[in-house]
Amino acid sequence: MAVKKFVVGLFDDEAVLFPAVKKVRTAGYKLHDVYTPFPVHGLDHAMGLRETSLHTAGFIYGITGTTTALSFMSWVFNVDWPLNIGGKPHFPLPAFIPITFELTVLFAAVGMVMTFCYLCQLMPGVKKHIFHPGQTDDKFVMVIELTEKTNAEEVKSFLAAAGAQGINEQKAEAGWWFGRYDKDDEPYLRKIQTANA
Amino acid sequence: MHLKYESTLREPLVDGVKDYHQVTEDIISPIEGKPGTLWYVGFFISLTLLGFGAFSVFWQIYFGVGVWNLNKTIGWGWDITNFVWWVGIGHAGTLISAILLLFRQGWRTGVNRAAEAMTIFAVMCAGQFPIIHMGRVWMAFFILPYPNTRGPVWVNFNSPLLWDVFAISTYFTVSLLFWYSGLLPDFASVRDRAKTKLRKLLYGVAAFGWTGSTKHWQRHEALSLVLAGLATPLVLSVHTIVSFDFATSVIPGWHTTIFPPYFVAGAIFSGFAMVQTLLIITRKILHLEEYITLGHMEAMNKVIVLTGSVVGCAYLTELFMAWYGANPYEFATFFKYRAAGPLGWSYWIMMTCNVITPQVFWFRKMRRSVAVTFVMSIIVNIGMWFERFVIICTSLYRDYLPSSWAYYRPSWPEVGFYMGTFGLFFTCYFLFAKYFPVIALAEIKSILKTSGENYKEKMVVYEEEPAEKFAHDVAHAH
Numbered sequence: 001m002a003v004k005k006f007v008v009g010l011f012d013d014e015a016v017l018f019p020a021v022k023k024v025r026t027a028g029y030k031l032h033d034v035y036t037p038f039p040v041h042g043l044d045h046a047m048g049l050r051e052t053s054l055h056t057a058g059f060i061y062g063i064t065g066t067t068t069a070l071s072f073m074s075w076v077f078n079v080d081w082p083l084n085i086g087g088k089p090h091f092p093l094p095a096f097i098p099i100t101f102e103l104t105v106l107f108a109a110v111g112m113v114m115t116f117c118y119l120c121q122l123m124p125g126v127k128k129h130i131f132h133p134g135q136t137d138d139k140f141v142m143v144i145e146l147t148e149k150t151n152a153e154e155v156k157s158f159l160a161a162a163g164a165q166g167i168n169e170q171k172a173e174a175g176w177w178f179g180r181y182d183k184d185d186e187p188y189l190r191k192i193q194t195a196n197a
Numbered sequence: 198m199h200l201k202y203e204s205t206l207r208e209p210l211v212d213g214v215k216d217y218h219q220v221t222e223d224i225i226s227p228i229e230g231k232p233g234t235l236w237y238v239g240f241f242i243s244l245t246l247l248g249f250g251a252f253s254v255f256w257q258i259y260f261g262v263g264v265w266n267l268n269k270t271i272g273w274g275w276d277i278t279n280f281v282w283w284v285g286i287g288h289a290g291t292l293i294s295a296i297l298l299l300f301r302q303g304w305r306t307g308v309n310r311a312a313e314a315m316t317i318f319a320v321m322c323a324g325q326f327p328i329i330h331m332g333r334v335w336m337a338f339f340i341l342p343y344p345n346t347r348g349p350v351w352v353n354f355n356s357p358l359l360w361d362v363f364a365i366s367t368y369f370t371v372s373l374l375f376w377y378s379g380l381l382p383d384f385a386s387v388r389d390r391a392k393t394k395l396r397k398l399l400y401g402v403a404a405f406g407w408t409g410s411t412k413h414w415q416r417h418e419a420l421s422l423v424l425a426g427l428a429t430p431l432v433l434s435v436h437t438i439v440s441f442d443f444a445t446s447v448i449p450g451w452h453t454t455i456f457p458p459y460f461v462a463g464a465i466f467s468g469f470a471m472v473q474t475l476l477i478i479t480r481k482i483l484h485l486e487e488y489i490t491l492g493h494m495e496a497m498n499k500v501i502v503l504t505g506s507v508v509g510c511a512y513l514t515e516l517f518m519a520w521y522g523a524n525p526y527e528f529a530t531f532f533k534y535r536a537a538g539p540l541g542w543s544y545w546i547m548m549t550c551n552v553i554t555p556q557v558f559w560f561r562k563m564r565r566s567v568a569v570t571f572v573m574s575i576i577v578n579i580g581m582w583f584e585r586f587v588i589i590c591t592s593l594y595r596d597y598l599p600s601s602w603a604y605y606r607p608s609w610p611e612v613g614f615y616m617g618t619f620g621l622f623f624t625c626y627f628l629f630a631k632y633f634p635v636i637a638l639a640e641i642k643s644i645l646k647t648s649g650e651n652y653k654e655k656m657v658v659y660e661e662e663p664a665e666k667f668a669h670d671v672a673h674a675h
Contacts, residue, residue, distance in 0.1 A: 037217060037386070038642040039414040049412055054419045062427075076342070076351045085355055098360040098438050102367040105427045109371040113378060116420045117405065120413045122381065126406035135409050136386040138217035181401025182394040 003188045004145055004174045006032055007155040008131045009164030011140040014040050020162035021046045024144065029155060032143040032174070035135035054119070058112040065107025069100040127179035129172040129186065145174075205660050209650035210303055212487040217642050224636050225387055227483045229396075232631050235482060243623035250617005253610040254329055262332040264610045270603040271593045275611040276330040277442075281585040282467070283323035283618065284365065284439055285460075286578070288432055289468025290316025291372055294379075295428035298421065303648055304496050306640040307488050310383075311479060312472045313376040314633070318625040319471070320369045322618035327361070329614065357441035364438040371431055375424045378417070381407045383634040436464040443588065449527040450535065450592030453518065459511035466504035466551070467581035469497050473574035477567060479630055488636050491565045498564040501577065505555035508584070512552065526597065534595040535587060539604055543583050544591065550580025 011017040017034070021043070024031050031047060077083070077090045088095075117123060135141040142164065144155055156167050172186065179185040211220070232240075257264050267274050290312040297305040328337050340362050342352045352359050384404035391397040407413070440460035443451035473494065480489040519531035535544050554576050557563045564570070595602050629635070646652045659667055 034411045035409040036411065036414065037221075037409060038382075038639040039418050040411075040643075043411050044415040047411055049415060052412075052416045052419045054416050055423050058423045058427075072342075073354045077354065081348055081351055083351075083353075085353060088355060092355055095355040098357075098434065098441070099354060099363045101430070101434055102360075102363040105371060105431050106367040108427055109374055109424055112420055112423060113374045116378070116416055120410075120416060122405035122407060122413075124402045124405055127401070128406050128408050130389060130408065133389040136382065136389045136407075137221045141409075176406060180398055181388055181391075182397040 002174055003171060004032075005152070006131070006170050006172060007144045007146060007152055007159065008166075008168050008170055009142045009144075009159035009162070010132060010134065010166040011142060011164055012138070014043075014140060016163040017140045017142070018043070018046055020142065020159070020164065023158075023162050024142070027158065029150060029158070030145040030147055032145040035131060035141040035143070037134075037136050037138060037140075040140070054112060054116060057115050058108045061111030061115075062104045062108035064111075065104040066100055068107065069103035070096060073099065121176045125178050126176050127181060127185070128176045129170075129174075131170060131172070132166070203647040203653070203656075205653050205656050207648070208490075208492040209653050210307060210490065210492065210648035211641065211645055212490055212650045214651040215487070215645060215649050217645065220641055220645060221386055221390070221638060223485070223488070224634050224638050224641070225390065227630075228387060228632060228634065229392070233482070236627060236631060239623065240627045243620050243627060246616050246620030247624050248617075248620070249613050250615075250620050253613025253617055254325075257329065257610045257614070258334055262330070264608060266606060266608040266611065268603055268605075270596055270601045271590060271605040273330075273589050273593065274605055275586075275607045275615060276326045278582065278585040278589050279615050279618065280323050280326035280330075281439055281460075281589075282578075282582050283319045283326070283622075285436065285464035285467045285581060285585075286471045287316045287319035287323060287368070287372075287468065288436060288461075288464035289472045290314070290319075291368075291375070291428050291432040292465055292468065293472070294375060295425040295432065298425040299429060302496075303644050304493050306637055306644055307490070307493050308472065308476060308497070309640070310376075310379065310633075310637040311476055311629075311635050312468075313372060313379070314626065314629045315472060315475055316372050316468075317369065317376060318622045318629075319468075320365065320372065321625070322622050324365060324369070325614075325618060325621075327365075357438065357445050360438045361442060364435045368431060368435045371424070371428055375421075375428060378420060378424070379637055379640075380633065381405055382409065382417070383638040385409065386638055387634065433461055436460045448592050448596075449524065450530040450588065452527075453515065455511055455514055455518075459508065459515075462504045462507035462511065463551075463581060463584060466501060466508055467578055469501050469504070470574040470577035470581070473497055473501075473570055474578070475626065477571045477574070479635060483630065483635060485636060488641065491567075494567070494570050495561070495564040498558045498570060498573075501573070502555050502558035505551055505558075505577070509552035512548065530592055530595070535591040538591075538595065540587075540591045540594060544587050547580055547583040547587050550576045551584060554580075 009020075011020065014036075017040070021031070021034065025048060034043060034047060036043065073096050074091055077092075082090055121128075131143055132139055132141045142159070144150075144159070146152055146155070146169075152169055156169075159167050171188075173188060177185075177187050215223075265274065265276070267276075290309075293305050293312045294309040297309075328334060331337055340352060340359065342354075381404055384400050385407035388397060388400035388404050391400060437457040437460065440456035444453060444456040446452060476489050477494075480486050516531055516536075519527045522528075535541070554573065557569065557573065590605055594605055
């Protein structure tokens with residue numbers, strides 16, 4: 001969580017965005033993020049992001065479900081309360097399959113969604129800075145972080161050359177905070193307000 | 198030129214001249230406006246039905262299951278019929294969103310959101326029946342394997358009825374997660390263009406703080422794909438397990454190995470019919486004809502005629518096996534008391550609605566007719582209700598002992614309970630249609646430039662030139 005300075009460029013078309021991302025990376029600017037209204041395939045690779053390991057997590061949750069179901073049912077039928085049900089075996093594997101399968105799916109799905117929300121910091125009440133309201137509508141918003149080495153004007157003209165429109169500079173909280181979307185309540189603004197009061 | 202190319206031979210999935218903003222506008226503006234009179238009328242009818250259902254359930258709980266017309270011979274009647282019917286309807290949503298995602302069917306994007314919502318509401322309705330039919334509903338938690346003071350005496354993990362508990366609850370949870378994870382980005386779209394404070398606040402909470410970051414989209418895609426992979430066998434397993442409730446018993450008419458595929462096909466059949474019923478009304482009222490096109494309806498009608506024919510094959514196979522199996526009791530069930538006898542009329546309603554009438558969909562003109570599709574979608578669901586009624590009641594009402602033979606017709610609390618689930622279903626659906634993006638916004642945008650009508654028209658130029666020239670131009674584009 002830190003307040004940072006950014007240069008924001010809007011793109012109307014993903015076909016313009018891709019070469020621009022490539023140029024930003026070769027120019028060596030610090031690409032904070034690109035916000036898009038829908039998943040643009042290949043953009044993660046163009047930005048040099050690594051593959052997500054969410055599937056691996058899902059697999060681990062899945063086998064946790066499998067072992068939980070199998071071991072619990074066998075424990076109940078063999079150890080805790082062995083019951084003679086119509087002379088059937090105490091370890092009826094075929095009869096255990098449906099519940100084992102369901103729990104595998106349940107654990108994998110619930111675990112993955114929770115991991116997804118944790119990794120992306122998604123939760124009711126969580127708020128993040130929106131660089132442009134069009135980023136969930138029709139704009140592809142490229143955000144470049146300004147470090148002490150970068151010159152804001154230079155980045156702006158660079159973005160303009162790459163085809164961006166509506167280029168502006170913003171000071172914003174880079175992380176998330178608990179807040180409401182009907183209020184301007186960025187943590188650093190709150191601090192300024194309390195200092196002024 | 199767009200990054201992806203799709204032949205103009207394929208019908209566009211989005212009609213009209215659209216850009217990304219127009220898509221947002223078309224889909225979100227119904228949420229922002231006031232609902233029309235029709236919405237209020239429909240919503241209050243649904244609420245009334247729900248109230249009547251609640252009263253019927255209260256009546257049954259207060260006086261006991263005796264107020265239902267079930268008896269010693271017919272232990273399962275409308276309750277389980279309705280349960281299986283609703284669960285079946287709940288199969289189309291996950292099928293559309295999961296299986297068609299894996300098959301890369303682009304047309305899924307126009308209908309998946311509403312179909313998934315329908316799934317969730319239908320499973321909610323279905324769940325009422327097994328719980329209420331227990332009689333002493335306050336003991337319903339006995340079906341959960343929790344450590345108790347009665348031994349602990351655990352539930353019987355060998356029992357298909359317990360498998361059902363796990364299957365239905367897992368199915369509901371996974372469908373809900375799948376649906377809601379897809380809704381997050383669309384809620385964020387509503388939030389970011391909201392004008393009123395209340396809408397900003399509520400959709401802000403509902404969107405969980407979604408921003409549209411590329412990394413988040415990457416994870417979102419991975420999540421959708423794995424959830425689709427998990428939901429595909431899940432959707433097949435759920436109705437398979439429901440069919441086990443019958444197939445693992447020894448009642449003639451139930452004890453057949455054909456049940457799992459037969460039930461799954463029937464579920465998809467009825468589910469798609471319900472999707473058609475709802476979407477034909479939704480697209481008309483919300484003016485979404487350009488997103489839910491005749492092409493979408495045709496694709497679903499193809500699924501209906503396929504699964505309807507699978508179900509028809511299953512009916513004939515059952516009849517054949519009843520004769521070929523040489524079991525006199527099974528023969529009697531099918532030929533004396535199901536296709537004939539006092540409840541024989543229900544069998545012929547089922548046959549007509551499920552096997553004969555859907556054959557109109559072999560004709561393209563019929564598949565693309567809104568009126569025919571609407572009527573057919575209702576006929577199919579009547580037929581599928583009777584299928585479950587036939588399977589349950591005609592197998593039970595003539596058992597091994599002629600002295601216990603009986604007839605069955607529902608009492609008013611049974612009918613009221615069924616009406617009440619309609620109330621619940623449509624109340625939820627009306628709220629969904631008003632307050633949720635009815636079409637998966639982000640997904641439509643991701644296919645817009647390959648499958649939108651105005652973008653496809655631009656491809657005509659490329660279609661006319663030889664393939665070699667096109668490949669050359671793409672390779673040396675920059």
